Amino acid sequence: MSNEIKQMMLNIGQRARQASRAMARASSEQKDQALLHIAKLIREKANEIQRVNQLDVERATLKGQDAAFIDRLTMTPKTIESMALGLEQIVSLEDPIGKMTALQKQASGIELGQMRVPLGVIGIIYESRPNVTIDAAALCLKSGNAVILRGGSEAIDSNTLLAQLIQAGLDAAQLPMDAVQVVTTTDRSAVGEMITMTEYIDVIVPRGGKSLIARLMAEARVPMIKHLDGICHTYIDADADIAMAIKVCDNAKTQRYAPCNAMETLLVNQAIAQQVLPTLCKIYQDKGVELRVDALTRKALEENGFEGLVDATEEDWQTEYLAPILSIKTVANMDEAMSHIEQYGSKHTDAIITNNQAQANRFLREVDSASVMVNASTRFADGFEYGLGAEIGISNDKLHARGPVGLDGLTSLKYIVMGHGEIRS
Amino acid sequence: MSNEIKQMMLNIGQRARQASRAMARASSEQKDQALLHIAKLIREKANEIQRVNQLDVERATLKGQDAAFIDRLTMTPKTIESMALGLEQIVSLEDPIGKMTALQKQASGIELGQMRVPLGVIGIIYESRPNVTIDAAALCLKSGNAVILRGGSEAIDSNTLLAQLIQAGLDAAQLPMDAVQVVTTTDRSAVGEMITMTEYIDVIVPRGGKSLIARLMAEARVPMIKHLDGICHTYIDADADIAMAIKVCDNAKTQRYAPCNAMETLLVNQAIAQQVLPTLCKIYQDKGVELRVDALTRKALEENGFEGLVDATEEDWQTEYLAPILSIKTVANMDEAMSHIEQYGSKHTDAIITNNQAQANRFLREVDSASVMVNASTRFADGFEYGLGAEIGISNDKLHARGPVGLDGLTSLKYIVMGHGEIRS
Missing domain, CATH: 3.40.309.10 (Aldehyde Dehydrogenase; Chain A, domain 2)
Structure with missing residues (x-):
């Protein structure tokens, strides 16, 4: 891997980690405000999104990609509107962050509960569908995480524009723009760096075909919430x-x-x-x-x-x-x-x-x-x-999240102890 | 890695996978019966355990291991009795397997719930304390899993004897003896095989110092529930x-x-x-x-x-x-x-x-x-x-289990759908 790409990815990671702290503290109102603002921008810029997407589509066509591929890549007024609707739907979901179980008194006198908190930084690796940029970012934001998005190189222009709209939405809600970053290099070594930078990424969600997942599995050091196949x-x-x-x-x-x-x-x-x-x-x-x-x-x-x-x-x-x-x-x-x-x-x-x-x-x-x-x-x-409101994917794993993964799958439970000066004897 | 060790480990893995299916179906009564039988055997064979443990201790002393190491390795009448008590305590815990959340009717008419199920096969990698053999095996059995135990080579005689008592207990309850297997080779490459045989082991729980964990982290392909350090x-x-x-x-x-x-x-x-x-x-x-x-x-x-x-x-x-x-x-x-x-x-x-x-x-x-x-x-x-009754370890990870890990941490939730002929439209 070139040293330049490595440095770029580490920089993205550091900024994501920094932004994740602010996201963990963000109020539900702030997060929803950002999501609604992004929906508004998507509708306002629908023509520009289509125009920029057309650049990706033309390049992919010249490269000889097949019809199914072009279909996944192409954004129509309908797919653009459905991204905006998806954002509004995620706004309507309950914010999982900060929710607590009832405190239970233990033998020592301490009171014990669990609080739902974000995972931290999520990495999403996906293929040609640009709408994943919006869907995945929205789920990560709502659950208080920062996210690093690495879409297919064929969708680079569409994804870059969508990332700008997301960052404008974050900024409008006084949230850090680094909370959503799109990897804009098409160098494949960027993926190799993402799946191994355990210090800066807490979990990778790969969205794509079996061959993509298999390739990532062979090299990943960062834990993955992954979907393999459905037989x-x-x-x-x-x-x-x-x-x-x-x-x-x-x-x-x-x-x-x-x-x-x-x-x-x-x-x-x-x-x-x-x-x-x-x-x-x-x-x-x-x-x-x-x-x-x-x-x-x-x-x-x-x-x-x-x-x-x-x-x-x-x-x-x-x-x-x-x-x-x-x-x-x-x-x-x-x-x-x-x-x-x-x-x-x-x-x-x-x-x-x-x-x-x-x-x-x-x-x-x-x-x-x-x-x-x-x-x-x-x-x-x-x-x-299943009533989860949305899904980041369907997990074939047994650890952490199994089956359709909604907002809760992007969170973790920490233990909370309320004491009154108790000590261990 | 020698091909012989690899074959031996794959064979252990296959037998564990096979046994895990029977364990998943075992009744609470059967599992408790096995645990109580093991406790009984430990008390009956206390002298033999001490005698065999002495062989390990003498070998470690000759090798020049320090006093703290010898202390961890040595089994006294007190530590032996506490293993038996530990088993009885795990019997008294509620069986998590098969527990279901309330079914919730969804928009389509299907009713959705979640059922707690075993993870499958757990691999435990630990150092010199032979009592981990009993404690870890008991938690894995109670939670309906099969387990492969790889203790420190210095405790090999103690661990082999304890494994025999466990298998006798399983047999007495008509459970498969392969549900608990101790890796009896002291070849270190056996560990390398364990942490990469993703087909046969669902999760590795390493119990030991930071250097052990760091070494495993660098090479593991099997997910780990791991404890790193507590600052x-x-x-x-x-x-x-x-x-x-x-x-x-x-x-x-x-x-x-x-x-x-x-x-x-x-x-x-x-x-x-x-x-x-x-x-x-x-x-x-x-x-x-x-x-x-x-x-x-x-x-x-x-x-x-x-x-x-x-x-x-x-x-x-x-x-x-x-x-x-x-x-x-x-x-x-x-x-x-x-x-x-x-x-x-x-x-x-x-x-x-x-x-x-x-x-x-x-x-x-x-x-x-x-x-x-x-x-x-x-x-x-x-x-x-925390009232978990026992712990397999304390997790520093955010995914799956965080903090002290009890029986629930060795299980997973699967979705259950009760339909009445519903189809998707």
């Missing part, structure tokens, strides 16, 4: 309501293909396979979903005249398709389903469809995933659906 | 009760010198320095505490006839003495005290002595330490004193 399962139990199973499993796979909480593997109890698979798989095929199946499922479907089935390979069970492809396995019982989930799942979100409460309870307790569901679509694993 | 401060405010200040600060420094929660630096408001320092420092000097002071403190003390003061250097402010040495600084106000704590503290435990509620509230909110105290001795920062 989500639904198991249709022998005691399932058949109509419900069909409706929920259709939704879990086809409502949207790209989100991490979409179902990738369907597990069906063999006792109910003949009743549920033909109807459900007809829906899938009509929607253009490719079915990759084990031998029992193939048999059940071919007996009902299905064609175009693909044999599922070992690799299919461990693949997050994020596409109109579904792997299906017929299992002997719930234990086989849970073993499959244990072996191939990614501990993201797994569901059971059953009317048997005992089975549901065992599934809830024994499946080791961030979200475990009974009779609901895996697509519900989401910060908004 | 604890007490600030005596201008509005302090003088008698209380003297009593509490005496206790914080001299009740015991070695614990991490002992005070290392005293900060005194200059408005009260003349009233509090002479009496307090007389107590310290009478107890043989060396005083390392700034110029203002020296002046205040020399005017009162004190001798033998040492000038505090920059290094003193950042030193965890764990010894009868105290650094003292006279400050202009609470802001200067908080700046000093921010610059030199270790975010462990810091206290204020004051009768001014507004000052106390600012100190509580603004000091960024795991434990922040008002009018109490820093020595209270401890899992037992």
